[in-house]
Amino acid sequence: MAHSKLVRDLVAAIGAGAVKAEPVDLTLFSKDAGVTRGEVRAVTFPVDAAGVSAVVKVAKRHGVPVVARGAGTGLSGGAVPADPSVLVVTMRMNSIEVDADNGAAWVGPGVVNLDLSRHTAPLGLYFAPDPSSQAACTIGGNVANNSGGPHCLAEGNTSVHILGVEFVDADGVVQVVGGLAPDMNGLDVRGVMVGSEGTLGIITRVLVRLSPIHPAVRTMLFAFSDVASAAATVSDVIAAGVVPAALEMLDRPLIRAVENFVHAGLPVDAAAMLLAEVTGHPAGIAAEADLIVATAERHGAFDTRVAADQAERDLLWKARKSAFGAIAQIAPDYYLHDTVIPRTRLVEVLEAIYEIARRHELLVLNTIHAGDGNLHPKFAYDGSDPDQVRRVKAAADEVVRVSLAAGGALSGEHGIGLEKRDLMGLSFSAVDLDAQARLREAFDPDKRFNPGAMLPAGSRCFDFGRVSMGSPLDQVSTRPGVGT
């Protein structure tokens, strides 16, 4: 087909091999792993900051926004253009330069999370954030969303592990913020870039902190006959002053779906199971493990299993991280929210979620990063049935409201993106959102980068009243993808 002037200019800037604009490409890249779809004008694959800068300048000349995309595993629409946009796909920016002496590495944003840790493993080092999609998701996407994962309970979200960021700004200029030395001078621009969802610039290199691999690890599974006992175990472990490496919870519908999918020998008769892991010095983890076992047994755990070796550990984690794929067996579609609640409120909020599901006659399956109160309730449904879509939408809205009412937050690790943008007003005042919008303007006054993401329209200047509840499911179009 005849290409537009925009596409011809992009080809002239970075070469024909780095630009795709056939209808099949534009469709393929119009969505991420979530439920929203956007419109793409051209897909670009620059190999370095100079290439990204060239793309940004061409797009600026044409007045077209730029949206960054890693592997497209995001669930909140952070890489889905709200307006017709040029996509910068980061996958070809995938170099890894390890600086073992400083326990760090400069990596391209297109490096796959798990590939980085595999690359540095021979040095005894790894990149701690481990989203469940880590076999596919990229470091750039992790930085953009400040991603988490089961092990961020003890290791912290991505921001803790990012020392510096190189990015292309709205004028196409390459900026570097942060660095190897502690407490770099001036305002923490690095801190703001992490979690900014592609709205402040296009990240072209990341200086990551690498952590020493723990010499010892113990992975345990506990089965409970009721959900409240599992949740109470979580609360009591944290309250006892133990922060395990990970503390994950699955409820019965999810246990059964996963067991069918992975065959890990999960307790299919349990109402809920906990997957707990402790890491550290061999002499240190024993006491933590003992405390967790004792707490679980006090709350009636009827089956305790300690992974005997690495193969069994890997199998248990594969089970946990396959949750999203497993649901596909049950219903054609699922919808989840990624809310966070104070970890002491787990029991009551979970009960409220089950009540919401019952009232709307929906099946809800729960995987929970329980240790840090990060909920991922998933409502299974069939997107071809408008009545089911309506009920799921109502239920999802209620989950958000219940979580916020418990003192929680809109998103723990998936990001706001397009999906929760219009819910931001439930969490923040008009003044708060105006400050966020001003901060964005300091980087990108003309909103060239991912203009639809994160902040609701009208955040600036108080020109909105109470924000209406969003309706991301209005755009439902797809089957589940890779999740965290």
Add this chain to the structure above:
Amino acid sequence: MTALKSTVARLFGRFAAEVPGAPRAEFTFAPTTAEETAAILDFAAEHRLTVLPWGAGTHRIGESWVPDVLLSTRSLGGIDWRPDDLTVVVGAGVTVADLEARMADRRQTAVLPENPGPATVGGVVAAAASGWRRLRFGPTRDRMLEVVAATGDGRVIRGGGQVVKNVSGYDLPRLFTGSRGSLGVITRVCLKLWPQGSAAATIAVDDAERAGAVIHRPLAVLQTPGGVAVYLTGTAAEVEAQAATLGGSPTEGLVWPDRPHGPVEISLRVPPARIGEAVALVAAAGFVAAHGVGEVLAAGSFGAAEVSGWRVWAESVGGGLVVATAPEGFGVDPWGMAPPSLPLQRRIKAAFDPVGIMVPGRLPGGL
């Protein structure tokens, strides 16, 4: 000024305060809420009065200017400790010592600087001051879950949230950490807490590099003119086993060194692998070097040329040198090279402080 003074007295007279040790500003206030703080800042912005937020005055860096308005945070109190959630919501004016003492009975800590003296939580956050334990727990900014601040244009804003994991909106808690009052006055923060190990030990060793290699995630590895010490915490079994690996004789508890004091006090900040070279520069003086972190605090009767030379080296290896204290007329800029992102930082400051009343010129590059 007389008319202005009577207006100020009428509007804000109830917040007037005496703050010993602080610069004698035209107006000194100690508001009790974020909203009161914002009202004062709104007035100051309208009348273009410069403002200096003041906690305990423990983190001033090479400055002697006198603001029009001094805003003491001492009346911004309150500790809402949630031990079962491992979080605490704390007013900016609460002292670090009071906060940590309050949480000691459940063996929890916000991992703020050890031996903080009169420093306040707000001051420590605004200065991004971190303790020695940052090697294990990260810097103070990694504790920041939520910030409430009165901005330079007189508004109360909140960023982040009171849960341990949150990616809703831009990371204002981290942006305000280390902003040194340039964006507004931090009035309240929510911090992530950590449990303290049941055992702790300090072990003298000969070789910091070897210690770093054989010990799994120590709290700190500090070098002073007296030698190198490794700081451990965890269960008794763990501390004992790690101490045995090191081979030294452990002292029970964490025996932190004093921060060095002298006529000139500097902080060298370099990539961790360069710390040996940084130590060599200041070896004749009083110093504490944080191995694995890359910071060397040093104090002595240094000359301006000497300090400038060290700065040139530090900046050449990707670090910097901050002059925290120096005699009047020392003639060395406290910060050194302006960050390359200075124009962007200017726009960020203007987003929160459009008139430019908050500590003008205090940040690197004259920001």
